[in-house]
Amino acid sequence: MKSxxxxxxxxxxxRRGSSPASSPPPRPQRGPVSQAxxxxxxxxxxxxxxxxxxxxxxxxxxxxxxxxxxDLTVSLVPDRGFVLTNPILVASGTFGYGIEYSxxxxxxxxxxxxxxxxxxxxxxxxxxxxxxETPGGMLNSIGLQNPGVDAVIEKYAPLWHEWQVPVIVNVxxxxxxxxxxxxxxxxxxxxxxxxxxxxSCPNIGEGGLQFAIDARAAGGVTAAVRRVTSLPxxxxxxxxxxxxxxxxxxxxxxxxxxxxxxxTLSGIAVDPSRTRPFLGNTYGGLSGPAIRPVALxxxxxxxxxxxxxxxxxxxxxxxxxxxxxLAVGAVxxxxxxxxxxxxxxxxxxxxELAAECGRRGLESYRPLIGTALPxxxxxxxxxxxxxxx
Amino acid sequence: MRLVAAxxxxxxxxLPGQWLQSFHxxxxxxxxxAGQFVHIRAGDLSGLVLRRPFSFNTVDAVTGIVTIHFxxxxxxxxxxxxxxxxDVVDMLGPLGRPFEVDSRSRHLLLIAGGLGIAxxxxxxxxxxxxxxxxxxxxxxxxxxxxxxxxxxxxxxxxIVATDDGSLGYHGFVTELVLQYEAWADQAFxxxxxxxxxxxxxxxxxxxxxxxxxxxxxxxxxxxxxAVGSPAARxxxxxxxxxxxxxxxxxxxxxxxxxxxxxxxxxxVCREGPVFASDxxxxxxxxxxMSR
Numbered sequence: 001m002k003s004x005x006x007x008x009x010x011x012x013x014x015r016r017g018s019s020p021a022s023s024p025p026p027r028p029q030r031g032p033v034s035q036a037x038x039x040x041x042x043x044x045x046x047x048x049x050x051x052x053x054x055x056x057x058x059x060x061x062x063x064x065x066x067x068x069x070x071d072l073t074v075s076l077v078p079d080r081g082f083v084l085t086n087p088i089l090v091a092s093g094t095f096g097y098g099i100e101y102s103x104x105x106x107x108x109x110x111x112x113x114x115x116x117x118x119x120x121x122x123x124x125x126x127x128x129x130x131x132x133e134t135p136g137g138m139l140n141s142i143g144l145q146n147p148g149v150d151a152v153i154e155k156y157a158p159l160w161h162e163w164q165v166p167v168i169v170n171v172x173x174x175x176x177x178x179x180x181x182x183x184x185x186x187x188x189x190x191x192x193x194x195x196x197x198x199x200s201c202p203n204i205g206e207g208g209l210q211f212a213i214d215a216r217a218a219g220g221v222t223a224a225v226r227r228v229t230s231l232p233x234x235x236x237x238x239x240x241x242x243x244x245x246x247x248x249x250x251x252x253x254x255x256x257x258x259x260x261x262x263x264t265l266s267g268i269a270v271d272p273s274r275t276r277p278f279l280g281n282t283y284g285g286l287s288g289p290a291i292r293p294v295a296l297x298x299x300x301x302x303x304x305x306x307x308x309x310x311x312x313x314x315x316x317x318x319x320x321x322x323x324x325x326l327a328v329g330a331v332x333x334x335x336x337x338x339x340x341x342x343x344x345x346x347x348x349x350x351x352e353l354a355a356e357c358g359r360r361g362l363e364s365y366r367p368l369i370g371t372a373l374p375x376x377x378x379x380x381x382x383x384x385x386x387x388x389x
Numbered sequence: 390m391r392l393v394a395a396x397x398x399x400x401x402x403x404l405p406g407q408w409l410q411s412f413h414x415x416x417x418x419x420x421x422x423a424g425q426f427v428h429i430r431a432g433d434l435s436g437l438v439l440r441r442p443f444s445f446n447t448v449d450a451v452t453g454i455v456t457i458h459f460x461x462x463x464x465x466x467x468x469x470x471x472x473x474x475x476d477v478v479d480m481l482g483p484l485g486r487p488f489e490v491d492s493r494s495r496h497l498l499l500i501a502g503g504l505g506i507a508x509x510x511x512x513x514x515x516x517x518x519x520x521x522x523x524x525x526x527x528x529x530x531x532x533x534x535x536x537x538x539x540x541x542x543x544x545x546x547x548i549v550a551t552d553d554g555s556l557g558y559h560g561f562v563t564e565l566v567l568q569y570e571a572w573a574d575q576a577f578x579x580x581x582x583x584x585x586x587x588x589x590x591x592x593x594x595x596x597x598x599x600x601x602x603x604x605x606x607x608x609x610x611x612x613x614x615a616v617g618s619p620a621a622r623x624x625x626x627x628x629x630x631x632x633x634x635x636x637x638x639x640x641x642x643x644x645x646x647x648x649x650x651x652x653x654x655x656x657v658c659r660e661g662p663v664f665a666s667d668x669x670x671x672x673x674x675x676x677x678m679s680r
């Protein structure tokens with residue numbers, strides 16, 4: 001079911017300003033099934049995208065690029081030797097523990113897997129209904145149902161240890177002590193490649209989110225976890241704040257190795273009876289293409305104030321979205337909600353990104369990073385984009 | 390579980406707002422069992438971001454045809470009605486665990502409420518193929534929603550109840566169950582949550598004297614099967630096919646849970662959609678919240 005790499009024979013390396021009238025590039029195949037006969041055109045106007053994509057080609061040169069391998073590796077945390085084979089990850093909560101989709105997806109090809117949110121003690125989660133579709137997105141309020149960190153280590157870590165793909169454990173909690181103790185138990189466990197600190201889950205009443213909306217609290221919990229873990233430490237930002245920049249700065253200063261942005265947006269849906277909210281927990285987290293502009297904004301802003309790498313999440317459904325996130329400063333992306341509709345998407349994006357780089361004459365995807373950020377000096381690096389005032 | 394390109398062969402509105410669609414999907418038509426379901430991708434991803442789950446209504450391994458039966462409830466299902474023969478959709482399946490019929494069961498009672506017929510329809514085919522007798526109790530609001538008998542196998546006994554008395558028994562289908570429970574070796578139900586809860590309450594405590602569960606078994610003896618195992622479900626008198634809003638349908642997102650008696654939420658897509666009625670909590674906050 002994997003789509004084939006497209007073979008490109010006529011490419012000239014990234015020259016800006018080819019004619020806007022040049023025909024738009026072939027759209028990436030959207031699914032294993034040809035839906036040409038029935039898929040309505042995307043609701044989102046992609047017109048703006050054409051100018052970005054038409055930049056890359058000039059038919060006057062013929063350089064065979066397709067055979068040149070493209071370097072997709074991401075040195076996410078160089079100090080700790082955390083290198084991903086490619087920048088396409090799968091987002092926490094959408095891919096279980098990595099085994100659920102293994103019958104239809106070659107999970108070993110992914111850049112990394114972020115597992116379901118894990119807490120110190122087991123949680124049964126929120127009452128149902130827990131999910132509902134919204135225009136261009138979905139609301140979920142799972143409520144961090146999970147068997148607890150010890151059960152996750154016992155049940156899944158041995159399997160992860162055999163895998164080629166790194167698994168990042170998403171850790172959530174209600175108190176600093178919860179986070180610290182969970183991180184301590186993950187320390188040194190074979191098969192656990194890193195920790196993604198979930199300080200921004202909007203779906204549990206007792207807390208969690210409180211850490212992500214306050215710079216001091218976010219820095220505090222990050223620092224506390226940093227002290228007890230030698231694992232690569234990613235911290236997931238919430239979009240449910242007025243200004244995310246001071247929070248991102250505080251997390252960076254507290255010793256986080258990378259940021260992931262963003263978690264879901266808080267929202268509600270109304271029951272068709274109009275007598276109550278629809279979700280069992282009233283509040284849910286919005287994800288999917290609907291939140292992409294918001295997530296892009298957060299990545300764009302954060303990339304200008306921190307120097308640690310940013311892993312972007314939010315409504316990625318095709319390669320153009322990946323390129324957008326790279327352009328605003330992300331070094332890698334996580335695919336989430338789109339997996340539910342198209343489980344093969346993340347793996348296909350890896351191939352499409354490589355093909356895109358080949359078409360642009362790039363040996364690495366790294367020159368794509370940060371191109372839409374305000375004027376800056378020096379070349380972008382896979383470590384992120386440094387802001388120089 | 391696999392991803393399959395399925396071509397629409399036939400699409401009909403069999404009842405007001407209810408559609409029966411046939412797809413050519415040989416990979417799913419053989420090897421799928423009654424009670425399992427497919428997760429079908431609807432339309433464009435930037436608008437409809439979730440697949441839609443459908444029970445297998447019928448499968449035909451010879452022709453490779455799979456049918457689904459659904460009611461138009463929103464934009465996703467409406468999109469499906471616009472498909473034309475020759476259109477191709479992306480199906481993920483077969484998913485979930487099937488109904489478990491004890492090999493000694495001779496008399497099967499199927500209980501369907503409204504669109505719940507889609508959940509048990511295929512079991513009628515399987516049971517008749519295996520030489521069992523089937524009675525289908527079907528409940529609907531009124532005659533206009535009654536499933537057409539010409540879409541059912543000839544061999545089954547079809548009993549209709551309508552809430553307004555416009556056809557068949559005047560009342561709820563659950564009231565008819567009392568007349569058939571002694572005859573039945575096992576019962577299988579699919580329908581609205583209140584119907585399933587009423588059935589579970591009706592059946593609770595009757596397992597000892599009913600059905601095949603205790604055949605050839607000394608009182609209190611026999612092997613204890615793990616709750617939720619196929620063996621335990623085969624011994625249950627009542628199995629229910631549950632419905633819940635679904636995200637991934639492979640067990641990753643934990644969106645579609647119902648509460649199990651052990652206090653652990655059970656995934657409809659993975660541990661279900663079929664459960665023995667005594668595996669689930671039907672009352673209290675979790676039971677009442679399911680809707």
